[in-house]
Amino acid sequence: MIAHCRDFFARNPQWWALLLSACAWITLPAIAHPAHEMSSMSGSEHVSHALTPRWSDAFNWIAMTTAMMLPLTASSVQTVAIRSLWNRRHRAIAFFLLAYVTCWVIAGLFLNAAFRATLHTAVSTIVLLPITLGIAAVWELTSLKELALRRCHRTEPLAPVGWRADWSCIRFGFRQGSACIVSCWALMLVPLAIQHSLASMAGVELIALTGRCRADRKPHMIAAGLLAGAMLAVLVKVRAQG
Amino acid sequence: MANGLAVRQRRDVWRLTAIDPWHPTLLWYSKAVQVMQTRRYTDPTGWLYQAGIHDYASQVTPPPKPGDPLPSSSEQKRFWRRCQHGSWFFLPWHRMYLFDFERIVAAAVTALGGPADWSLPYWNYSDVANPNGRLLPPAFIEPNLPDGTPNSLRVEKRDYTATGNVDVSAADVDLSCLEDTVFAGAGNGATGGFGGQITGFSHNGSGPGGLERTPHGTVHGSVGGFMGRFETAGLDPIFWLHHANIDRLWEVWRQRSPLTHTDPSEAAWLNATGTTFEFHDENGTIVQWLPRQVATTTASPLNYTYEDVSDPLPAKVAAVSGGIAITMKNASGSTPMPMPLAELVGATGAPLPMRPEITTVEVPLRAPSGPARIADALDVTRPARRVFLNLENITGQGDPTNYSVYLNIPPGQSPAQHEELFVGSMPTFGVTEASNIQHPHGGSGLTHVLDITAVVDRLAAQGDWDAGKVRVSFLPRKPLKPGAQVQVGRVSVYYRSE
Numbered sequence: 001m002i003a004h005c006r007d008f009f010a011r012n013p014q015w016w017a018l019l020l021s022a023c024a025w026i027t028l029p030a031i032a033h034p035a036h037e038m039s040s041m042s043g044s045e046h047v048s049h050a051l052t053p054r055w056s057d058a059f060n061w062i063a064m065t066t067a068m069m070l071p072l073t074a075s076s077v078q079t080v081a082i083r084s085l086w087n088r089r090h091r092a093i094a095f096f097l098l099a100y101v102t103c104w105v106i107a108g109l110f111l112n113a114a115f116r117a118t119l120h121t122a123v124s125t126i127v128l129l130p131i132t133l134g135i136a137a138v139w140e141l142t143s144l145k146e147l148a149l150r151r152c153h154r155t156e157p158l159a160p161v162g163w164r165a166d167w168s169c170i171r172f173g174f175r176q177g178s179a180c181i182v183s184c185w186a187l188m189l190v191p192l193a194i195q196h197s198l199a200s201m202a203g204v205e206l207i208a209l210t211g212r213c214r215a216d217r218k219p220h221m222i223a224a225g226l227l228a229g230a231m232l233a234v235l236v237k238v239r240a241q242g
Numbered sequence: 243m244a245n246g247l248a249v250r251q252r253r254d255v256w257r258l259t260a261i262d263p264w265h266p267t268l269l270w271y272s273k274a275v276q277v278m279q280t281r282r283y284t285d286p287t288g289w290l291y292q293a294g295i296h297d298y299a300s301q302v303t304p305p306p307k308p309g310d311p312l313p314s315s316s317e318q319k320r321f322w323r324r325c326q327h328g329s330w331f332f333l334p335w336h337r338m339y340l341f342d343f344e345r346i347v348a349a350a351v352t353a354l355g356g357p358a359d360w361s362l363p364y365w366n367y368s369d370v371a372n373p374n375g376r377l378l379p380p381a382f383i384e385p386n387l388p389d390g391t392p393n394s395l396r397v398e399k400r401d402y403t404a405t406g407n408v409d410v411s412a413a414d415v416d417l418s419c420l421e422d423t424v425f426a427g428a429g430n431g432a433t434g435g436f437g438g439q440i441t442g443f444s445h446n447g448s449g450p451g452g453l454e455r456t457p458h459g460t461v462h463g464s465v466g467g468f469m470g471r472f473e474t475a476g477l478d479p480i481f482w483l484h485h486a487n488i489d490r491l492w493e494v495w496r497q498r499s500p501l502t503h504t505d506p507s508e509a510a511w512l513n514a515t516g517t518t519f520e521f522h523d524e525n526g527t528i529v530q531w532l533p534r535q536v537a538t539t540t541a542s543p544l545n546y547t548y549e550d551v552s553d554p555l556p557a558k559v560a561a562v563s564g565g566i567a568i569t570m571k572n573a574s575g576s577t578p579m580p581m582p583l584a585e586l587v588g589a590t591g592a593p594l595p596m597r598p599e600i601t602t603v604e605v606p607l608r609a610p611s612g613p614a615r616i617a618d619a620l621d622v623t624r625p626a627r628r629v630f631l632n633l634e635n636i637t638g639q640g641d642p643t644n645y646s647v648y649l650n651i652p653p654g655q656s657p658a659q660h661e662e663l664f665v666g667s668m669p670t671f672g673v674t675e676a677s678n679i680q681h682p683h684g685g686s687g688l689t690h691v692l693d694i695t696a697v698v699d700r701l702a703a704q705g706d707w708d709a710g711k712v713r714v715s716f717l718p719r720k721p722l723k724p725g726a727q728v729q730v731g732r733v734s735v736y737y738r739s740e
Contacts, residue, residue: 010583010613082430083634083734086585086612150679155448155686157635157732160589160606214442214516 103177293476419452459669635731
């Protein structure tokens with residue numbers, strides 16, 4: 001039994017990245033804002049509490065990106081482990097993930113700031129949500145998204161020992177992280193717009209994972225259709241609520 | 243007959259040539275190609291369209307003419323640039339591609355008044371009984387057909403002489419891949435097996451099987467010209483005979499050991515889960531194939547055989563090359579056990595540009611500390627282990643060549659004096675496309691894995707193996723053309739306990 005477990009963890013060195021993601025998902029209900037779930041939204045609602053930057057925003061963003069983005073790195077993490085000496089593989093993964101998450105934290109600063117600025121102009125969540133859904137739908141079909149996704153599948157040589165080994169993992173993490181941001185930034189606007197709603201995060205995660213696993217365009221066309229459908233549903237709901 | 247349909251036979255092009263250099267099969271092939279070349283770019287049964295299915299790039303393929311535009315962008319996305327490389331789909335995808343191409347040519351032959359049973363011949367360059375085997379057959383060199391009309395089988399873009407010598411070396415057509423007992427290798431530092439690594443859709447993936455590397459990749463590289471690039475390979479009529487031979491070698495591999503040389507049984511391979519392989523038949527109708535539908539050539543829908551699928555290797559017990567099996571039974575014989583993990587024991591720290599002459603690099607090695615601990619390569623008395631040389635992230639541009647790879651060539655000596663230290667070929671077919679991030683799935687370059695166990699064992703037995711380092715040398719088989727360059731991102735060594 002122990003031997004089987006050891007073998008499983010050896011073959012799946014990405015296990016602790018996925019464990020981190022799972023832990024982050026557990027914290028997400030605490031940061032989600034049920035008051036801003038679609039069912040309770042009204043056209044006149046403003047998100048006044050989001051007008052000023054808060055430390056909790058940073059925490060929420062890190063938790064959200066850790067939960068949602070680490071599963072996308074599974075294949076790259078495996079590559080890092082396979083291409084590292086056995087006694088360095090988890091260290092290599094740690095450097096890779098550190099760089100990768102740092103990319104998303106930096107991106108989060110800009111995205112959150114942009115959101116605060118937008119909300120400051122008195123645009124309500126109910127207006128923002130269909131806009132972000134529309135942006136995400138269009139982005140799914142662009143060649144820029146396709147190119148970024150291709151970069152997400154790239155591998156690169158890693159130095160085997162010393163500081164060069166650490167640096168090559170950091171560099172790989174930065175490259176993967178920046179490619180991932182270009183690929184997924186529009187999708188990540190959706191949970192931001194809906195104040196970290198769990199349903200939106202789960203939906204976005206599903207779309208991102210499917211797009212990452214398949215190389216053809218079908219999942220992106222389906223995702224674009226789903227996002228456009230969600231946008232229309234929100235617009236209809238808003239209209240019905242007057 | 244199978245299912246009421248006639249079973250066609252694909253024949254050896256050199257045996258046809260021995261009968262008549264312009265054997266009807268070749269004569270009608272030339273005429274049909276000519277007809278296909280007159281068809282519009284948008285015609286799925288046209289020559290340019292068929293080549294685009296393999297790959298397409300506007301910079302290197304013939305531009306559309308006035309009034310003859312390219313297919314729409316959505317059609318290109320659906321049907322073009324679909325070739326599968328570095329993947330366990332390499333063999334089934336090319337079989338589907340060839341089958342529909344053959345139907346299109348056969349229909350053109352029939353329409354021209356030719357035989358109804360026309361079949362694609364194959365180029366058996368590995369036939370040691372044929373001294374001309376590695377030369378291009380005359381029908382692919384002659385400028386004109388016997389009636390004086392232009393011969394469409396001749397293309398200028400090849401690296402060949404007037405005798406048809408394309409400098410295909412014996413190493414280029416080596417068939418030791420047939421000794422591999424595993425179709426889909428584990429990858430992850432070990433080889434990709436006979437047929438390639440387990441992947442999804444893979445336009446130029448990093449897990450080619452032994453057959454895809456040699457002779458497939460090496461022959462592409464040696465013929466050069468159109469054949470040297472994914473995007474143009476289908477424009478050379480010899481491409482189709484080359485792939486018919488690769489397809490034949492799949493049958494040879496299966497028949498030389500029917501009990502152990504078996505295709506993958508995983509649903510992901512049989513049904514190409516997660517991807518779709520679409521082509522057009524001779525009427526231009528869209529057809530969709532699954533690997534399980536093309537696994538048997540002699541039954542419907544394929545209905546073809548090869549003239550010769552005898553074992554070309556000297557009679558011996560098939561050695562294990564890429565591993566003993568993708569799964570092994572445990573002691574009770576019930577639960578499948580996964581293949582052991584390979585472990586990195588050493589690698590270079592910087593990319594290695596290839597020089598015009600020999601390029602040598604020393605790879606520092608460390609004692610394994612993980613699953614290969616018991617596989618210390620220095621100690622030949624230890625339990626069985628395998629040693630793999632990984633040539634990772636090979637990038638380049640231009641018309642690169644094939645390389646011969648050697649271990650521990652003594653300093654100052656020529657590899658020609660040490661053929662016993664030859665460990666395999668490094669083809670660079672597709673390297674330009676694989677290096678280009680704009681290309682579907684490009685950007686990472688090529689990766690080849692060589693099983694170097696036999697040479698390491700020999701060196702260890704002679705006391706010439708240093709467990710602390712190994713020298714790896716690369717010798718280009720042809721001079722690099724101006725502007726061509728290749729670099730290996732990393733050279734690494736993996737051990738695996740068996």
